[in-house]
Amino acid sequence: MNVQPFREPDGRSRPRGAPVRPSLVACSVGLALVLAGCAAGPDFRAPTLADEAGYRATALPASTASTDGPTGDAQRFLEGEQVPALWWTGFGSEELNRRVTEALANSPTVASAQAALRKAQEEAGVARGQLFPSLDAALGANRQKSPVATGGGFSTSPYTVYNASVDIGYTLDLFGGIRRGVEAQRALADYQQFQLEGTYLSLASNVVTTSILEASLREQIRATEEIVEAYRQQYDLVDKQFATGAKSQGDVLLAQSQVATARAGLPALRKALERSRTQLAVYLGRFPSQAELEALDLDALTLPGEVPVSLPSVLVRQRPDIRAAEARLHEATARVGVATANLFPNIGLSASFGSQALDRGDLFGSSAEAWSLGLNLLQPIFRGGSLRAQKRAAQAGLDQAAADYRTTVLTAFQNVADSLRALELDAESLASQSAAQEATSNSLALTRRQYEDGSVAYLQVLDATRLYQQTRLAVIDARATRLADTAALYAALGGGFADAGDAPAPAEAQTAR
Template sequence: MPAVTSVALLPVLLTGCMVGPDYRTPAPPATDRYTTAPLPEQTASAPGASGVPQRFADGEDIPAAWWSLYHCEPLDTLIRKALANSPNIASARAALRQSRENLSAQFGGTLLPRVDAQLNATREKFNGITFGQPQFAEDLNLYNASVSVSYALDLWGGARRGVEAAQSQVDYQRYQLQGAWLALTANIVTAAVREASLRAQIAATEEIATEEASQLKVLKQQFELGGIGKTDVLTQQTLLAQTRATLPPLQQQLDETRHQLAVLSGSPPNDPTLPEFRLEMFSLPQTLPVSVPSALVRQRPDILAADATLHQASAQVGVATANLYPQITLSASYGTQSLTPAELFRAESTVWAIGAGVLQPLFHGGQLLAQKRAAVAAYEQADAQYRQTVLLAFQNVADSLRALDHDANGLRAQTDAWQSASDALEMARGQFKLGGISYLSLLVTQRQYQQTVVDLAQAQAARYADTAALFQALGGGWWNDPLPETAAAQ
């Protein structure tokens, strides 16, 4: 009966238990929506391509190439180039490969037996005094060939928890890669829209400057004929100069945006192949998939990365706990030993050894207990960081949803303002020619119109940019088309 009991206990001794917490991802916040008030079925509409209403589709999935919803082929081409050439993506891929190799090393180094072969040849002096035979003292050669095996029993699961921690690091690096993919694509879309907006603002400003220059020419003619005073001419010159002064900052922003796009695509800032983007090249996505909150925590790379960090911290608690318990090591060796090479592999030269060792920590100055307490504190820190990451993600989505609703209302109001300002300017010019209003009144109307033109371009671009921000906030759809380096780990 004792022999049967020993055999039955052998698998338990070899595998043992696993001390420390078994990890479970924390539950998401108990909510079914992101905003306090429910979203409208669709946003407000306004004239023009950028004024189409957008519909919020709760629970619908996000396509992997979400930027293709803008129907801008140059944008699609640039993003494909960026994904292939971006140093940030290459760096994240390398970090993922490194973590996988570290996992392999952790698994092989702690859960599998260690087998080593050894071949030694030494020359030494034999001292017979050690054995009470001083007359036996001579130099000799000693040859040894052996194979040794050692294995540390993972009775408490410390090694398995270490592998669990290494696997969590692989998960973390995979989500970092997906996060880099999402950030790169979203940044390119945002920069392309910003370039288009800046071009629209520059074009509008240049058009205004042209009209003001034409108006200045007319005023000079009227001044020469004595119809107006010098003050009106100087005022118009000032207005024209002020309008032209707004161009260099806009052009600087445009240049910086172009440089950013080139670098994001993995090219130098002076890339001659970089496409030019204008607002009319984009179509505003009319259907906006909105993931439910419970799905968001499984989609956003930053949440998943925080979850992997928390999992790793949980596993490290198990490692620190296992270090408090006895460690058992089994070892065996088999080989030959002789005084000459010719006798090394003879049967009578065989030597072997088999043994076991137990190490029980007794007093380490409180080190092991302190390490366990530190691991628990690190887990609590990671848990708090995870919960904060989830809350910020929900806020990010809520802000993006509200921004799209407000953007649509703002664009409609801004379109009305631009139309009113345009009509008012046309009427004011006619009245001024007929002498019905003063030049000062015309000037005020011109200024109002100029501001509405710039504001309209910004309002149009805001809808495109905030749409991209929503896709980024929801995770970007990477799970529908994982990168080659992440596919094997899904």
């Protein structure tokens, strides 16, 4: 192959093998280094929290109300305290701890979030690779036919061209389009990191609240079975009295209907209990036939007496959904930079060194040497307005991300405010329900004695029994609600996952056992 000598910018030829003097390529590299710190578009700054941001207009009480009996202790609010990462251990149940640990280790939801994070991190690596020069090696042979000049004229015989080369390419990121793209991909990786933390938090919260529901249903079933037994005993008594003529058939039918009515509520409770256990199996990453769940009783759960309440400024750095929304805002900001950089020139450098020959033996000889240097500039002139439309779209996306971030923050503060108020009212509700249960229990005992003395009708006994049944089930529900709302507050505060390293990976979660 006949290679023409390289010509300098002034037109003079340079002998083969002579050093290349500084040229336009070198000047372009120098310009790139000067402008390396510049990038088109706005720089991202994390949003700041308004000074007036808070959970409620009034101060938190020092503690909630208290009442005698299980789950009746007062809860103290510790403002400014951090939420522990393994917050579920505060409920004092080894079985609950084991369930959360198993869920974090086996749930396919966690596995999916982990895979999404790895994918986003690798895609950020792909984007980062564009910041560096590309280096490729090529080796090939092409069989072709075309007129070739020879000493005696032209030859049209087929021939083979062998080539070997090393190619280098580099895009000068003068206006920061590539760097903004890398920034956007890194923000997406951060988003997936916070999504993973959110998955940990929601999974732990779901396991805890569903376990509390299971314990509550077990207690309701136990109480209903005892009430059914009490109705059955009353029915047996009335039936014997009917046999002796002391009671009418109407009394017998009424007592019988009460037994049937009370018993009719058991299938629905058992159905709900079974559904809670199959749901727990899914949370634990098991088939319903594989789940090994020990029975969890309501009395086995301890109500945390001290409840940490993070400061508002800590909440926005602690809740995974807020951090994820912030990462989306960061990505949208970087996308504006990418769209802005696309409006400016794109400069690329290229270099190639190799050889070409018609014979394999001559491929690496001095006569086969071939090389090239190139500088390419692309300046968009007319694209039908598409580039500016892309920039406006990116700006609209930034406005949307900012609005979504604010919505997420407001919702988070609402969650905390609702949970704090719920704990106050739950304590008052349990106190009222406990007092009502005690009153109806005393009323039932008195009514039974009066019935035995013949001073009241049997219908009054049934009414007193029904009221006692309602208040007893209401107390069970109030106890479970206090436990569940405490778990909801922990989740609303971010569950202690303030940093990515605090998320309880399966191995770390073993400490909860």
